[in-house]
Amino acid sequence: MAFFEALRDKAISTFNQVVLDKKVGAESLSREQLFCQRFNIPDEQRVLSKAAVTIAYSSAYTNQGQGQGKSQHSKQNGYANPAKRTIFNESRYSGNLYLTQQFLLFEDGEDFRDCSFTLHLSTVKKVEREPSVYENRLILLITTTSKLMIRFAFEASLRSDTERFAQSLSTVLKKNQPQIKKLDAFVQTCYSEYLLAKNNISNLNVEHVPRGGLGLVFKFPGNPKESRDKTKLKLWFDLFMEDGRNLSLIKTQMFYKLIRVGLPNRLRGEIWELCSGSIYLRLQNEGEYQRLLEDNKDKGSFAIEEIEKDLNRSLPEYAAYQSEEGIGRLRRVLTAYSWKNPELGYCQAMNIVVAALLIYMSEEQAFWSLNVLCDRAVPGYYSKTMYGTLLDQRAFESLVQATMPLLWEHITKNDIQVSVVTLPWFLSLYLSSMPLVFAFRILDIFFMQGPKTLFQVALAIFKINGEELLQTEDDGSFISLIKNYFNTLDSSAHPTSPQLKYRNIIKFQELLSIAFKEFSMVDEDMINVHRGKHRESIYQNISTFVKRTEIRNLPKTPNISSNGLNILYDRFYSLVEQSNITKGSGSSTIDYKSFHKFMSEICEWVAPLEEHANAAGSPFLNRLFRCWDSGKHNTLSFPDLVVGLNGLVDPDLMSSMSSFFALYDDDHSGKIHNNRILEVSEDLLYITDPWKQGLLLDRISKVELQKQVLAEQQKLPEEERAQETVTVDEATQEEVTGKQIERYLHAASTFIKRAFEYAQPDEDEPLIAELQISPKFRHNAALDPTHPVYLNVPTFRMVILADETYELLFSTTLRDSIHLEKAVDTDLNPIRNLRDMFDGLLTDGMKVASKVRSRMDSRASQVSNSGQAASIASSASSAKSGKTIHEAEEEERDDDFGTISIDEKDKDLILATETSSLSDPVSRKNNNNNNNNNNNNLKRTIDTTNHQVNDEKQKENDPNLNLIDF
Structure with a gap:
């Protein structure tokens, strides 16, 4: 296919464009790109040196007291300064250390989740070298008052490698010295730094709360008390003290565990950009976001027009997007990205994703996170063809077939389109399908472990609803069942269980448990294998898939056959491809020039534009173009064109x-x-x-010629009439043609005469009543402004029907001259831009999410109202104890942990994520007894693993069972 081959060649030559599949799948990336993606650092970084090392680290606050004592006594205990004697953490981690132009990178050799870090070199204050007889060591002092010990092996064969690494590190640190100057200002934009500074743990003087998301003004989704938001924030506070933060964070098992149980609202944005690597782009390109807005201020583009259409449809259930402040932030981020990447501009569903990011992020944070999403996390999802999304739909279907064969057999047997159900989940990262409070929990894990999260959650949804899905027989019931499931995610997964702890487990917790335990084997390697199976076939199927979807959603066009619609589609989008996509406009419409070319290919009375004396083309075609343009953007969409042609070829006179x-x-x-x-x-x-002009003959002329042929045939002997072909001579043809020319000239003249003869006088008086009119104009009714007249529909019909030639024109001649099913004369395979194709699917999912959100907010409001009495009593108690209300409120500040102690039981509940199962053996047993043998067989087939449920007694004795979070 020529179009995709051209794009493929362009991708090979430029390397920096995200076009189709060049970044969908690890096998298409270079070794350097794979390395950068592994550590989520900018693509231009290159490995300068590598060494096998053992590392250990320490903090000035390690083992220096626990709980409430840290903040209260930080100054007198000297926590704000590094300890004189460094006592490193007992844990030692062996692995590979990498040095690039701006980063020092490490990952544990056995499991990167045990220990890894992406240390920006601007955070390194000092390097000390401690050689000994047995080992070479480097001690790095970090700006966060942490120390990092790097031990190299002292073997003779590695001595030179160690020396080279140390020399390279010294050289790169010197080159990064200019970055140190802007480090303080940058880290003050991170809430983690503010959090520690507020509690006297940071040397930095952070006076103001960093710019954050809309949640700081319009509140964050969900109930913070139910989610134990403050306790989670305290756990992150402890982690930052011991393991560093933002640009110098060391990621250990605790880091990943805290993400899995759900991020606190205040830190969600920062942890998202830290996991995705967008924080490094923001540091590297400081000020670029504002420059893009300033340099392109007041400029217009097609992408901006598309953005404006979608602004009010971006998470409308969230209060911020019903205000100018929220809409303004969203507009600026999307507009800035469209200027940064004009080849892409704006794509469907980007507004939903950015609207979600802005709840927890500042505009600049959201802007760079969007860059990472489009270029790296889900490449090809937000593009002109949305190739990456469609490829992942095929990969997902392949995974369903492999893991749930019985369900897949049922889906194919009933011709259920899985992609219609699941495509909005992937495209909007579940934000348009689930209530936001649940979708953000999925996003937490998505930013941590990548796009495999989308597959794992989708597979878990299918498995949980497997038995019910086997009862569906069409797309509608399949979609309805899944929508109902999303509508009840906040309800109990086991409402009939006799044990309270199982009744407290909601469906969303069960979903996460199945997704990340039973489908943990669905990793990037497995997904890439399934992508590879369909990578080539998607080229052939993408056009068919999109064509079928758009034609199905067209307005009714009874005058155009199904085959005609298919051919018109191909013709239209071949022109779109030539005039728009290759220019990077991202438009799925055609301009007047393309419209004229389109009509010249199917209408016998339209000459090519270049043959017109008037550069603007025919006035009649200009009128058609303006009248058919429903959006009034001086462009025609495919539905516009089809609806217009349907009226032009109407067989009814x-x-x-x-x-x-x-x-x-x-x-x-x-x-x-x-x-x-x-x-x-x-x-x-x-x-x-x-x-x-006699170039074509109408039906009257053809009948006349036929009469002449019959007359000539009658002159032949009877035995020769059936054997010889009789034709009229040239003179006869010229005679018939001449009569036709006279008829059309007479018809035109008669139309003018009768139109003004039968036209009715206009009731409105002329603007100038006493105007002196020339006798020449006074006898021409058309040019006499003192006698305005008009035609209505009945009169117009009467004038047309009074002339045989024009009556025939509107009954058959015009329609017969328009060849809608004429084959497309082009080698290009037309491709439809997908940006507006999924609008209905996304909107439908958002309605479900909004409905659940309203119900949850109502329930939270009831809880809040019931708690007001307790709040009043608390205030009275504070006053009685001598504390002011203000002082009582200060104790509840989210960023102050000096007087807060956490119940260890509460802490254990949050951190206990390694549960054996969330299924209730009692309810499962009862359910099995009620089902027939066939249903039991179905369930066993749908199960994807040999996951065994521990017995009830073992669960009751498990102190780590998590009833709050997965």
């Missing part, structure tokens, strides 16, 4: 004349006046030009 009349009724008054009557006459002359 009366309807055909009415449609033609409507083209000139600009004000929809049912009247066309003097000047418009003249335009109708001129346009009829234009349309009938091929017949007026």
Whole structure:
């Protein structure tokens, strides 16, 4: 396919464009790109040196007291300064250390989740070298008052490698010294730094709360008390003290565990950008976001027009996007990205994703996170063809077939389109399908472990609803069942269980448990294998998939056959490809020039544009173009064109004349006046030009020629009539043609005469009553402004029907001259831009999410109202104890842990994520007894693993069972 081959060649030559599949799948990336993606650092980084090392680290606050004592006594215990004697953490981690132009990178050799870090070199304050007889060591002092010990092996064969690494580190640190100057200002944009500074743990003086998301103004989704938000924030506070933060964070098992149980609202944005690597892009390109907005201020583009259409449809259930502040932030981020990446501009569902990011992130944070999402996390999802999304749909279907064969057999047997259900999940990262409070929990894990999260969650949804899905027989019931499941995610997964702890487990917790335990084997390697199976076939299927979807959603066009619609689609999008996509406009419409070319290919009375004396083309085609343009953007979409052609080829004579009349009724008054009557006459002359010049013959002329043939045939002997082909001579043909020319000239003249003869006088008086009119104009009714007249539809029909030639024009001649099913004469395979194709799917999912959100907010409101009495009592108690209300409120500040102690039981509940199962053996047993043998077999087939449920007694004795979070 020429179009995709051209894009493929372009990708190979530029390397920096995200086009189709060049970044969908690890096998298409270079070794350097794979390395950068592994550590989520900018693509231009290259490995300068590598060494096998053992590392250990320490903090000034390690083992220096626990709980409430840290903040209260930080100054007198000297926590703000590094300890004189460094006592490193007892844990030692062996692995590979990498040095690039701006980063020092490490990952544990056995499991990167045990220990890894991406240390920006601007955070390194000092390097000390401690050689000994047995080992070479480097001690790095970090700006966060942490120390990092790097031990190299002292073997003779590695001595030179160690020296080279140390020399390279010294050289790179010197080059990064200019970065140190802007480090303080940058880290003050991170809430983690503010959190520690507020509690006297940071040397930095952070005076103001960093710019954050809309949640700081419009509140964050969900109930913070139910989610134990403050306790989670305290756990992160402890982690930051011991393991560093932002640009110098060391990621250990605790880091990943805290993400899995759900991030606190205040830190969610920072942890997202830290996991995705967008924080490094933000540091590297400081100020670029504002420059993009300033440099392109007041400029317009097609992408900006598309953005404006979608602004009010971006998470409308969230209060911020019903205000100018939220809409303004969203507009600026999407607009800035469209200028940074004009080749892409704006794509469907980007507004939903960015709207979600802005709840927890500042505009600049969201902007760079969007860059990472489009270029790296889900490449090809937000693109002109959305190739990455469609490829992952095929990969997902392949995974369903492999893991749930019985369900897949049922899906294929009933011709259920899985992609119609699941595509919005992937495209909007579940934000348009689930209530936000649940979708953000999935995003937490998505930013931590990548796109495999989308597959694992989708597979878990299918498995949980497997038995019910086997009862569905069509797309509608399949979608309805899944929507109902999303509608009840906040309800109990086991409402009939006799044990309270199982009744407290909601469906969303069960979903996460199955997704990340039973489908943990679905990793990037497995997904890439399934992607590889369909990578080539998706090229052939993408056009068919999109064509079928768009044609199915077209307005009714009874005058155009199904085959005609298919051919018109191919013709239209071949012009779109030539005029728009290759120019990077991202548009799925055609301009007037392309429209004229389109009509010249199917209409016998339209000459190519270059043959017109007037550069603007035919006035009649310009009128068609303006009238068919429903959006009034001087462009035509495919539905616009099809609806217009449907009226032009109407076989009903009366309807055909009415449609033609409507083209000139600009004000929809049912009247066309003097000047418009003249335009109708001129346009009829234009349309009938091929017949007026004798280039084509209409039905009257063809019948006349047939009569001449029959007459000539009658002159032959009877035995020769059936054997010889009789033709008329050239003189006869010229005679018939001449009569036709006279008929069309007479028809045009008669139309003008009868139109003004039968036209009705306009009731409105002329603007100048006493105007002196030349006798020449006074005898021409069309040019006499003192006698305005008009035609209505009945009169127009009467004038047309009074002439045989024009009556035939509207009944058959015009329709027969438009060849809708003429084959497309092009080698290009047309491709449809997908940006607006999924609008209905996304909107439908958002309705479900909004409904659940409203119910949850109502329930939270009831809880809040019931707690007001307790709050009043608490205030009274504070006053009685001598504390002011202000002091009592200060104790509840989210960023102050000096007087807060956490119940260890509460802490254990949150951190206990390694549960054996969330299934209730009692309810499962009862359910199995109620099902017949066939249903039991179905369930066993749907199960994807040999996951065994521990017995009830073992669960009751498990102190780590998590009833709150997965």
